[in-house]
Amino acid sequence: MIKVPFVNLGLQYKNYKKPILNKFDLLSSNGEYVLGKELNKFEKEFANYCGTKYAIGLGNGSDAISFSLISLGIGPGDEIIIPANSFVATAWTVANTGAKIIYADVNDDFNINPDSIIKLITKKTKAIIPVHLTGKICKINEIEKIAKKHNLHVIEDAAQAVGAMYKSKKAGSFGITGCFSLHPLKNLHVHGDGGVLTTNNKKIYQKILKLRNHGLRNRDECEFWGYNSRLDNIQAAIARIKLKDIEKINNKFKNIAKIYNYEFSKILEIPLDDKNRKSVYHRYVIKSNKRDQLKKYLYSKGIETKINYPIPLHLQKASKNINYKKNSLLNTEKLSKRILSLPIYSELTDQQIHYVVKTVKSFFD
Ligand SMILES: Cc1ncc(COP(=O)(O)O)c(C=O)c1O
Known part of the structure; x- marks a missing residue:
């Protein structure tokens, strides 16, 4: 593993x-x-x-x-x-x-x-x-x-x-x-x-x-x-x-995202790209209705993921005095249940990237 x-x-x-x-x-x-x-x-x-x-x-x-x-x-x-x-x-x-x-x-x-x-x-x-x-x-x-x-x-x-x-x-x-x-x-x-x-x-x-x-x-x-x-x-x-190296560093993030996008486009909702808005992929966030199972599965295979963010700001305890209720910001709430951030950083090796690809695919198989 x-x-x-x-x-x-x-x-x-x-x-x-x-x-x-x-x-x-x-x-x-x-x-x-x-x-x-x-x-x-x-x-x-x-x-x-x-x-x-x-x-x-x-x-x-x-x-x-x-x-x-x-x-x-x-x-x-x-x-x-x-x-x-x-x-x-x-x-x-x-x-x-x-x-x-x-x-x-x-x-x-x-x-x-x-x-x-x-x-x-x-x-x-x-x-x-x-x-x-x-x-x-x-x-x-x-x-x-x-x-x-x-x-x-x-x-x-x-x-x-x-x-x-x-x-x-x-x-x-x-x-x-x-x-x-x-x-x-x-x-x-x-x-x-x-x-x-x-x-x-x-x-x-x-x-x-x-x-x-x-x-x-x-x-x-x-x-x-x-x-x-x-x-x-x-x-x-x-x-x-x-x-001095930021373009090189950002390009590494972009290249990993390119590989993930290519490999996952048929099995997952991948981050939307846009001609005019070039992301630096600080996070690579996918969407899936099986998010929690996928997260657990990846963890069991040695791949660490995060959720950015599992509790929307309006539903945080700290927001209680602002008086927002559940179902008031529907898309935010829907996303919080479906999003998962996969590992992406400039030091990921090719072997690790392909292991992530292979493992995510094996979950959906
Ligand atoms: C979206 C966003 N805003 C603000 C901050 C705050 O930055 P810092 O942690 O450096 O105070 C962060 C980083 O943690 C962030 O991700």
Whole structure:
């Protein structure tokens, strides 16, 4: 039996060990830990990669969403529309501002449904947070039109979508801000928590530079109460090393997805691809009515899978005060019972990929 873990971070480290240890040694010898040159360089390179004017390295991706909301003045009395199918961070960052979370339903490609958004807009709506889930950009052109018509901000939750494209533009370059996670499970990741925010808006850029650093204007003067959320200089150095390879890394994800799509197209509902929206397949998510049996079967054969996400946000206990009931966001709920994420990462070997293919097929045989 071949073992196929859901992730294998140790293997990626092996490939990058030398440059990472060299940088670690250099920065540790210089004592450059916080807000150093590596961070500045990473921010320039990441902005350049995404096609935005600015990027700001943060302690995690959640703070990128939080700081976007705070810098736009969002708070109690405001309503923010988000998809019900996402990681919990898309929701709690809104709740933390005091604004009300408004959950929208999703399409079959797991991303927020623009028609669902339109029905939810009220006088209190201030922003939409579309999530580019699984590494595929949502219907951003339609969302931009809705936002323009109703004078709403678009904050892109691009945590899972570094390098994802809509036509010739990259995730993070559409909204007022783009919010990325550098968590170890993401295509571009550091060795711990990390995040980065992109924007073309100078005012927001300047505000978030202070927000992440206690609200300090300079060493001694505090303009407003802020936070401590800076991407460490050593983490920025690791991010720079990996950013150089991100196209290569993303291509590996895409190639595995291509093999899976080809092999599974007749037996499973495979992720929908789209001419204009090129996914980076942060997750490879299939749909099946026999999801739970398939998951168990694969596990018994040494293949680890996950469900992203088994409990929709509106049905989480944390949402109880928002008063959503079962059967209120039908597609999200239906998907949560049928979706399964198969192993996909740049270190998967050909042998492992073909073992996954063979084993999934043997289940359906
Ligand atoms: C869709 C989504 N939004 C937000 C986040 C939050 O990112 P982080 O864990 O870096 O705070 C994540 C990652 O975990 C995510 O997948």
